[in-house]
Amino acid sequence: MTVPLLLLVNQFIFMLGFYMVVPFLAVFMREDLALQSAAIGLVLGMRTFAQQGLFLVGGAFADKLGPRKLILLGCATRIVGFGILAFSFDFTTVLIGACLTGFAGALFSPAISSLAAKVGDDKEGRARFFAKLAVWGELGAVAGPFAGALLLGIGFKAMALGGAGVFAVAYLILHIRLPREVQAPRRAEDGPWWHVFRDRLFVLFTFAHSGFLLSYNQLYFALPVEITRSGGSETEMAPLFMLASLMIVTLQLPVTRIAQRLPWGFSLSAGFLLMALAFGTVAAFASHAPMGGLLKLAPATLMVILLIFGQMIVKPIAMDIVARMAGTRPTGVYYGALASAGGLTVLLGNVLIGPLLDGALKPGSAAPLPWLILAVVPAICALAIIPIAQAVTKRAGA
Template sequence: MRRWSLLARFAGLPRLAQLLLLTQLAFNLGFYLVVPFLAVHLADDLAMAGWAVGIVLGARTFSQQGLFVVGGALADRFGTRPVVLAGCAVRVAGFVVLALAPTFPVVLAGAMLTGFAGALFSPAVEAALADEGTRLERHGTITRSELFGLFAICGELGAVTGPLLGAALLRVDFWLTCLVAAAAFTAILFGHHRLLPALPPRSFGEPILAGWGDVLRNRMFLAFALGYSAYLVSYNQLYLALPVELQRATGGQEALGWMFALASVLIVVCQLPLAAWARTRLGAARALPLGFGLLATAFVTVSATAPADPPPGVFALAPAIALVTFVTFGQMLAVPVAQDMVARLAGEQRLGSYFGFLSSAGGFAVLAGSTGVGALLDRARTPTPDAALPWIVLAMLPAVGGLLLWLVARRGPPPRHEDNDDP
């Protein structure tokens, strides 16, 4: 079991890898300090109407997910270090604006600044991690997919810790929460200014749009991005569809926090061994469809019980627990392998542009998918014969996406010598 000790694996990595992993933890901690409580602050403290709250939250999401492709291209053009530092500075500014904002336009500006900050540094950090993973894998320290597994664990630790700290600070006031988050990102900014090496940019001297052109000409990667987007739509159902299932099964959403806690525990405990197993025993051609098959199974399980009256007591939570468990295991199995495959499909070049495009494509897919699924989910709120329909539609998305990724993995670039992608 020592082999899979998180601390032991982390301690055995060089300083740059440790910095990138801690970056993800700190980013998520600072982000989740504020964003989960933003809607409550806007509605209760600033008395904003529902439409205004929706615009602010939607603009924040778009300014991050929609502009990832911009941040990735900037990272390729100017290098990881300046883009990460700029992203930290922009997020500090955004949190300060949110802390002091008295009116809707100022709040909107602060929310968009925090979103654009994520669009700047997230693709840059992922590209740097892919580069470092390649180097460490070459030296036999850790495989790149396992390093991405550690990255997911660190992000989850930050995502769990942030809301807990934010809820405690919110007892004082929302402005204090924002200022603490700003202070955290200021510390991150100075830490990266001191420790993050100034690596040469991948496409120095080239136009920024050159990376986008390379991505758009890579048909294999575009097919991969299309299939991978089904995962992001599926994972987003923990926020959209899971509350609907809990409402149907229990008449309330009191168990929602426990469901997210379950997902976090599974990721922290199981991510590393699953990533290693997928890498060494399965290979991309098996791990990707298997992971997406688990995503589809999650929704099929709920579809089987949705038309029936829920059983009494804690047994009513069984479909929701199955949903969270299968989605989380599907994510843990497929995502590190998929992130490793991004770099392979990119030919190890312009990784910022490729990771940025992948995130932006997923963001648009979530926006479109959530709109359609949201309309269908009204059928699943009560036990009726057609309550299974939304869950069947949701199951079809990762099933098709997994098939597409299987085809890409089979026909894509040849695997490195330690892969096992044979049928």
């Protein structure tokens, strides 16, 4: 099995194991452990922070120790985390298990991105390979909840042990098949890991990319608000997420091919503008009473479609640009810094926009405000990304 194929299969397995367990974690805490909403929110928030917030740490270690070691260590850590969750009996144990599962992602995700940046050859291209990773990962994300549901009757313990088993299989495959020497050793002239913050162009790009992550995160944070305004229920979110998965699986590669034929700055700007249009569309309906029948979900559906199209354009190209920015330096810390900055932006952005979204739960004059603010973020990024992408292309000599 070649390294590119190994990474694609690994992405599917990782997402399968993750989504077998994590979507059911909140239900387990509420029904089996009888935890309050505040405690559940803290556990889920700490899990996210342990992963997204510590990506920079994982990226720095991936550059120092090599991606292979970090991927295997991340696998082992997630096995332990799922094992603790399987036998959790109170808030403390479930918090420890959840944080370990998150930290595992912080260890292996930047390392996987670093390897993916290396194996994307001239024929396939980095952007196209990252697009393939997205497709294989989405297939795992779709299959995971179904696999977890099969174990639902047995209980959460079975789910968690099943997820640990999936990652154990991944560990064995990677330990045997992942080459030991897949990246050149770190050189003294590469400088310390914090050199990424001295790269002003990368910092500017990170700000713009963080706006993309904040916008994409609204599928989980702001979309339920629009569904509530339209008179829908939580059960109607499932078809919208299925639509998003279907779009990624069927359209990601064609969209990436088209985006690659255009100048990078134009493609990235177009992706950001689609995201701005997604929020602008909801803003146009927010002050009005919901439409009848299935049309009541039209604004939410358009939001999902436009956000996913924007995401499919921006993400693979952005990951390619990061590797071009790194040049001959190790890329792990670059991908780690990009993800950590995005995680912090999502956290702060959601805290700030949250109170305003409360006013969008019902139609009214104040309902469009949070959507318009959300639209401004990717619109600004669309303008900022053009000179940034031009500078990146000039630096890389592309």
